[in-house]
Each structure stands twice: as C-alpha cells, then as structure tokens.
Amino acid sequence: MGTLTVLCAIVLLGAYAIIIPWALLSRMVTSIKRFIFIIETCIFRLKSKKPISVNYHFTRRCNYSCGFCFHTAKTSHMLSLNDAKRGLKLLKDAGMHKLNFAGGEPFLETGFLGELMKYCKTELNLQSVSVVTNGSLVSDRFLRIYGKYLDIMAVSCDSFSEDVNHEIGRGKGNHLRAVQKVARLCREYNIKFKINTVVNFYNWMEDMNEYIDELKPFRWKCFQCLLLPDENSGDATIRDARRFLISDEQFQIFCERHKHHESFVPEGNDVMVNSYLILDEYMCFLDKDAKVQSKSILQVGVEKALEEVRWYKDMFLERRGVYDWQRNIKNAGGDGCGKDLD
Numbered sequence: 001m002g003t004l005t006v007l008c009a010i011v012l013l014g015a016y017a018i019i020i021p022w023a024l025l026s027r028m029v030t031s032i033k034r035f036i037f038i039i040e041t042c043i044f045r046l047k048s049k050k051p052i053s054v055n056y057h058f059t060r061r062c063n064y065s066c067g068f069c070f071h072t073a074k075t076s077h078m079l080s081l082n083d084a085k086r087g088l089k090l091l092k093d094a095g096m097h098k099l100n101f102a103g104g105e106p107f108l109e110t111g112f113l114g115e116l117m118k119y120c121k122t123e124l125n126l127q128s129v130s131v132v133t134n135g136s137l138v139s140d141r142f143l144r145i146y147g148k149y150l151d152i153m154a155v156s157c158d159s160f161s162e163d164v165n166h167e168i169g170r171g172k173g174n175h176l177r178a179v180q181k182v183a184r185l186c187r188e189y190n191i192k193f194k195i196n197t198v199v200n201f202y203n204w205m206e207d208m209n210e211y212i213d214e215l216k217p218f219r220w221k222c223f224q225c226l227l228l229p230d231e232n233s234g235d236a237t238i239r240d241a242r243r244f245l246i247s248d249e250q251f252q253i254f255c256e257r258h259k260h261h262e263s264f265v266p267e268g269n270d271v272m273v274n275s276y277l278i279l280d281e282y283m284c285f286l287d288k289d290a291k292v293q294s295k296s297i298l299q300v301g302v303e304k305a306l307e308e309v310r311w312y313k314d315m316f317l318e319r320r321g322v323y324d325w326q327r328n329i330k331n332a333g334g335d336g337c338g339k340d341l342d
C-alpha cells in the first residue's frame with residue numbers, strides 16, 4: 001500500500017512537471033503573438049492611409065423591416081462570385097486587413113457569403129473576417145462548413161423586449177430566440193460574438209445590463225440612431241427614421257447606464273458619419289452623408305474610387321476601429337490568427 005502511494009505520488013509529480021511548464025510556455029507564446037498584433041495596429045495608426053477595414057454590403061435585400069434601416073433595399077443587384085472575388089483581391093492589394101460582410105441580410109445568400117468568407121481566409125489571408133446579421137437565418141449547418149473562416153459574428157439586437165423589437169420592425173416576436181441561438185453557436189465554433197444596438201426613441205430608457213451580463217458579447221456597439229438622406233430620412237426613401245431619433249442627452253443617459261461593461265463601445269452621430277468605409281453591391285464606395293457614390297473599384301481601382309468619397313481615418317481610429325479582431329484562441333487550432341486556420 002505504502003509503495004503504491006509512493007508510486008502514485010511520483011507519477012503525479014512527473015505529470016505536474018510536464019504540464020505546468022507546457023501551460024506556461026503556451027501562455028507566453030500567446031502573449032508574444034498578442035504583443036505583435038498590438039504593435040502592428042500601432043503601425044497602422046502611424047502611417048496607414050489604406051482601406052484597413054472595409055464593410056462590404058453585397059446585398060440590400062432583407063427579411064426584416066427595421067424602421068430606421070441604414071442600408072435599405074433600393075436595388076436587388078448582386079455581383080457574380082468571380083467579380084466579387086476580383087474586387088476583394090483589389091482591396092487586399094490596397095492594404096485591407098479586415099472585411100466585414102453586411103447587408104441587407106447576408107444570410108439570405110449563404111452560398112455567396114460562405115464562398116467569399118473562405119476566399120478571404122484561404123486565398124487572401126485576411127487577418128479578420130466578420131459578418132453582421134439580424135440572426136434569423138444563421139444555422140448550425142452553415143457554421144459547420146464555413147465557421148472556421150469567420151472571426152466575428154455581430155448580431156443586431158436593439159431591445160430585450162419582443163414588443164419593442166416588433167415596434168422597431170425586427171422580426172415577428174422571435175428575435176430574441178435568434179440572438180440567443182447566435183450567441184450559443186458562436187461559443188460552439190469559437191467565433192467572437194458581438195452585439196450591435198441602435199439606441200433610439202423606443203429603447204433609450206431600457207436597462208439591458210442583465211441581458212448583456214448573460215450573453216457576454218466580446219464587443220457591444222451602441223449606435224445613436226442616425227438619419228441618412230438617401231436611406232431613411234426623405235419622402236423618397238424606403239424608410240423614415242425620424243420617429244426613432246433621440247437627442248444627444250438621451251443617448252448619454254443610455255450610455256451612463258451601460259458604460260461599466262468592458263465590451264461597451266458607444267458611437268454617437270458625430271463619430272459614425274464617414275468613419276466607416278462602405279462598399280455597396282456594385283463595389284462602389286458610399287459617402288452616405290454627402291449622398292456620393294464612387295465609381296466601382298472593379299472599373300477604376302481602389303485608390304481612384306477612394307478619392308471620390310470622404311473617409312476620415314482619424315474618426316475610424318477614434319471610434320476604436322482597430323481592435324483585437326481575430327477569432328477566439330481557445331481550441332481554434334493555433335493562436336487565433338486567421339492565417340493559421342487554413
């Protein structure tokens with residue numbers, strides 16, 4: 001019995017001797033890679049005039065009808081897969097590191113979306129690929145095939161009351177179930193889970209703390225509802241967001257209530273305008289404030305098209321546009337860097 005105890009103790013000590021240094025070493029490697037990532041982002045800040053992060057709204061179609069929609073279904077146009085790939089390659093060559101797929105609802109076109117996500121990771125080696133969705137069409141099947149090509153999934157959620165969601169036009173009483181499902185799938189597939197909230201007349205008084213604690217997004221962006229002349233604020237636009245508007249003070253009250261969350265990133269109207277590089281369904285850049293659409297990058301190239309719109313890099317940086325945007329490290333098959341996933 002005594003010999004057995006001694007033997008067990010020796011085996012346990014041996015195991016500790018191997019496991020502890022290994023855990024330390026792996027943590028050190030992760031820290032070094034994180035440090036390199038931070039240095040890289042600092043270099044962007046100092047010298048980049050490049051389209052570091054681009055939002056590609058490849059479709060305007062959507063299955064929801066949010067009253068303040070910022071990118072409405074004015075056309076049903078979509079590029080061919082080959083043209084879209086050609087445009088993404090041009091952007092990569094011009095300095096793009098992160099691509100965000102947006103809509104409309106990107107998951108209405110799962111084949112197109114999945115193939116482009118794969119292309120961005122396996123061919124272009126982009127640091128980060130993300131998608132913004134209303135969550136209603138995200139499926140386990142899609143993520144089983146394409147989840148490894150996705151770093152971040154952002155789901156739009158403006159309220160934790162289905163009555164308010166209904167009032168806004170987000171779903172028909174089932175939106176919160178969709179949000180929870182996306183959060184669960186992101187955990188399962190090691191994709192960073194993000195929430196986007198539009199703070200507006202119907203939710204600025206809401207206390208969302210309990211739900212944010214529960215869902216634990218790595219980033220929670222809260223936008224102040226914005227009027228855009230070509231999308232949601234004229235007699236000729238598909239949507240009219242005027243009834244959703246709030247004052248800066250009301251937005252501040254909402255922010256005060258939630259600012260203690262580490263994930264909280266507020267964006268007032270002043271920061272939002274022209275701090276996003278928006279590429280539309282024709283691969284033209286949009287300056288939404290000035291109602292300007294550049295020529296397509298497929299015709300004139302990225303540099304020329306960029307000259308036609310206002311895009312303020314300083315604003316982009318001010319709103320913390322560069323952040324840790326690579327997928328979760330745990331079980332991701334490497335350091336969480338997209339390049340190592342393929």
Ligand code: SF4
Pocket residue numbers: 062063064065066068069070071072103104105134156
């Ligand atoms: S889900 Fe997004 S794209 Fe669809 S209507 Fe709402 S705001 Fe617009």
